[in-house]
Amino acid sequence: MAGNTSTPGATVVSRALALLSAFDTAHRHLTLSDMARRADLPTPTAYRLAGELVRGGMLVRRPSGEYVIGRRLWDLGLLAPLQSGLREIASPFLNDLHAATLATVHLAVRDRTQALYVDRLSGRASVPVVSTAGSRLPLHATGVGKVLLAHAPERMQEQVLGDLSRMTPYTITQRSLLCGQLARVRRDGYAITEEEMTLGACSVAVPVHRSAAGGEVVAAIGVVVPTLKRHRPRLVAALQVAAQGIGRSLEELR
Template sequence: MDTAASVTSKALGILAAFSADAPRLTLSEIARRAGLPLTTAHRLVGELAEWGALERDETGRYRIGLRLWEVASLAPRSLGLRERAMPFLEDLYEVTHENVQLAVRDGHEAVYVERISGRQAIGVVSRVGGRLPLHATGVGQVLLAYSTPELQDRVLEQPLKAFTKYTLTDPKRLRQVLAEVRRAGIAVCDRMVDPDSLSVAAPVFGPPDGADAVAARVSVGATVVAALSVVVPSDGADRLGLVPAVRAAARGITRVLGGVSPPR
């Protein structure tokens, strides 16, 4: 059993060696980043490539394979949510023609499960499958605001990364902002993760579902399962004009999920 667990851990370490900054790696780079002997890395990479979790390009470097993406796309937290949310994300995009994003919480991070972006939309640092800390983004602040006090304490006890000079890194000030997000049901993050962008985010509610739902329950029948946002250029942004559209999209997704939006 220990050997099997060790092999599994090593294989997962190989997959974890890849990142947005390093999507293609040589075998030597994989071995170094995973902390494995070259011979072990060679054997495991070969097995992962044979199964389809990794692919080898024309330069001899490895990248994540389509088989792994196919399996990951079946994750229940994103599959049903994305399918039901997509019509409302598309409607919000048609209204704004800017970046529309959908995220869920995983630990202390927001994981982006869907995004719609046009050619003229402002560039963003997020990507589908990517992660950002909860304190610095609109969707993250929404997810954090509706989490338990215990989770908020754990997040705020850790050093908070500053992406720009506007990022909230003072725990006391961030607590005040989270309380306002929960009161208003909306988060506005201006230049906190990117110096040129502003995001407006709102919570998506679903029906209570086990321990995770209890942790996020706002009132009877109200559970935050995701957050959606629109990201626009900060300069000249009509934040007040964006709020109704974002709220409407979030409520639409909440409705099809069978959730209940608590009164503000």
């Protein structure tokens, strides 16, 4: 639920936000009744607000009657300083990485307890990938997510470690095992997954620091490949070169 927005005193803005917040990675298509229920709004109120959001381009109503997030909302989200500036700075390095590896390349930031995918370049290999630019995936089951989780505040780590959902038979759901992996991420400077988010897909990722000399981790970049058995060192090296370039460019803007 998005909150107790049906109580007296809730503003129109708060109700509209609750309606938009009804959508998440597990609920990309919602009927009006589902939106109203998840937003804790009366159905007539949800219907009126949904109509206004559709006219404003924030929602799209499909012929089936279901609602989805509109392009206008995504366009506005890209204007956020972190996403827009980081995406623009990282773009040439991601393209170089894509050309060098021919793999699917990801740029992600932490959005509370999820990995928000700011950019994605599709690889040539036939590897199942569930991410899209703008999507959110679990921190504990993705390469970029593990990097971001390893460098997250302790309070946030505890929140994620308390709810380790299983995505595939290989997802790490044991707290002690994941904690050991996070310690190795901080020690070795990279994270891996092996079919933990999607069967047939492995990933390796590294942190992006705010400067070339290190400091705060502001993002993670990663690649998705069919296997890591032979090419892990080469992929890690390519990722680290790209990450250092992004960090250097971020430092120059300060």
